[in-house]
Amino acid sequence: MYIYFMAELTTQEINYLKRFLVQHYVRYEDVQLELVDHLASGIEEKQSKKPDLKFEDALQEVYKGFGTLGFSQVVKEKEKAMRKFWQKHIIKLFLDFLKPPLIFIAILIFSTTYLIQTFYSFNFWNHTPYIAIMVFALAISLSFKLHMKEDIMNKYLYLDSYYGLSGSILFTFGYIFPSSAVNFNGNEIIELTTPLIWFTSFYLTFFLISLYILAYKIPNGLLKKFNEQYKKYALN
Amino acid sequence: MDPKLYKGSIEPILLKLLSEHGEMYGYQITKLIKESTQGEIEIKEGSLYPLLHKLEANDTIESSIKMVKNRGRKYYRLTEKGHQETSALLEDFTRYMMTMNNFFKVKPSQVTG
Known part of the structure; x- marks a missing residue:
């Protein structure tokens, strides 16, 4: 069993995630709030397991979870x-x-x-x-x-x-x-x-x-x- | 497991989790489904959030926002209507699983006579 400390993103990194969502055409704040938390939780978990993993690389890994359509399906629905x-x-x-x-x-x-x-x-x-x-x-x-x-x-x-x-x-x-x-x-x-x-x-x-x-x-x-x-x- | 097989089961799974856990947030749901099915069932974020938003618009679930660390987190829980719908749906779903189970247990020789 692995014991690891949970990483915590900084406010700057959270703001980066918000900008990342806007760049990917998520303009609605209620959707943004939820997706920021999802991306942040995913990144924190990945960085806790692999402390050397860079923020941007972890973000790309979590983003892959949304599939080839990215956030567009979430926004459309x-x-x-x-x-x-x-x-x-x-x-x-x-x-x-x-x-x-x-x-x-x-x-x-x-x-x-x-x-x-x-x-x-x-x-x-x-x-x-x-x-x-x-x-x-x-x-x-x-x-x-x-x-x-x-x-x-x-x-x-x-x-x-x-x-x-x-x-x-x-x-x-x-x-x-x-x-x-x-x-x-x-x-x-x-x-x-x-x-x-x-x-x-x-x-x-x-x-x-x-x-x-x-x-x-x-x-x-x-x-x-x-x-x-x-x-x-x-x-x- | 091929996602096509469990595509129609995502809603009952989600509702069952919410009825057992009270309130949950998106990331927690994806993680818990993966863990409790030993990775056999993995719900993509691109399917989970649209489903949550649809259920919220239908008043099956409701949400609240809490500040966790340095960000807002949206928690979902069943509404009164959602609790009733979940009981009915899970009953149907159990019957469906029993039917499928019986169907696949039948040997081909028994079917053709």
């Missing part, structure tokens, strides 16, 4: 797992919102838009450029809080896909769709008919609720979950 994790929470946040208060809010928006159109003969479709700009400004300001934290989030993964999804939905319904409606009509004044009033009320109700959920409710819920999820990394 982690991205997949986290995408699934966040998607699950996005769906949960969305479903949490589909409760009775939503019906009251929907009725309120619908009645307000309906009344604006009938009593004041206000035709939203003849004001789409202004409305589109206002809606867009609102969407940006509501999600501003989350964007401020984006730098931190990118260190840990993967809300990029959520921005892509919510951004395209808001852009399509808030800008492209109303703009097209005006363009199809050759920029002429659209006549305010009863079916149009109903359609517009439904459309605005759906759009404003989606906007609230996508730009405010879900980002805030995600931020809360994110803080819970990554609080433990504050050790570093």
Whole structure:
């Protein structure tokens, strides 16, 4: 039986391992933390058994354990797992919102838009450029809080896909769709008919609720979950 | 041993270890599997971490970080849901091993009659 003293890496060597991971495209801090510990534990064990073994040589030996694909498989699978994790929470946040208060809010928006159109003969479709700009400004300001934290989030993964999804939905319904409606009509004044009033009320109700959920409710819920999820990394 | 043979058994092995040891970290898991199977089963890091991350995303296991020496170390343990899943999976796995054992014990003459 061999008795040997366990080697311990210096802080400089630990920092070297972090740089080594970044050079091998491991940019997420939660993955880095785990792999630094793995590499360090492996190196320490090898150096304890063979004290003459150089740090770099021991590192290469441990790195071989990750196979020919290196860290790429670990990062790829982690991205997949986290995408699934966040998607699950996005769906949960969305479903949490589909409760009775939503019906009251929907009725309120619908009645307000309906009344604006009938009593004041206000035709939203003849004001789409202004409305589109206002809606867009609102969407940006509501999600501003989350964007401020984006730098931190990118260190840990993967809300990029959520921005892509919510951004395209808001852009399509808030800008492209109303703009097209005006363009199809050759920029002429659209006549305010009863079916149009109903359609517009439904459309605005759906759009404003989606906007609230996508730009405010879900980002805030995600931020809360994110803080819970990554609080433990504050050790570093 | 050819890794293809035990590829599907890595998850039950990992869950069994976690149910026995409470909490473990990645390097410890690879080392323990190698030692307790006398080197017959060796899990590559490229397979272990993706599996741990998948199980964590599915809420089968959860993790915490502790400072050990001069670095953070991520420890994994089974969740409540993970404990239930592990019992069911290990039961299935034991039945699978018994079936395979019986199958390979049968002589070819008995099969062909």
